[in-house]
Amino acid sequence: MAFFVDNILLSPVTFVTWLGEKLHEAAMQDMTDESKVQEDLLELQLLYEIGDITAEEYEQSEIELMQRLEEMRRLKDQWSVISDQ
Numbered sequence: 001m002a003f004f005v006d007n008i009l010l011s012p013v014t015f016v017t018w019l020g021e022k023l024h025e026a027a028m029q030d031m032t033d034e035s036k037v038q039e040d041l042l043e044l045q046l047l048y049e050i051g052d053i054t055a056e057e058y059e060q061s062e063i064e065l066m067q068r069l070e071e072m073r074r075l076k077d078q079w080s081v082i083s084d085q
Contacts, residue, residue: 032076
């Protein structure tokens, strides 16, 4: 009986904890989704190849996108270490 009462009393806390974990997981998945950056890299390459941007613009944009991609991978690695614990 005590177990049942404890579950009822702690259910709001349990729900908030569960919800926080799910929101954190969703945010991390969104922050580490590499597909958008990869699409941007392909689009950047296409713009350069058809002559819509200069080599300097291409290089600067590529550096920025590669930095974003590296940061995403770093976050993903950190998250996987934390999740494994």
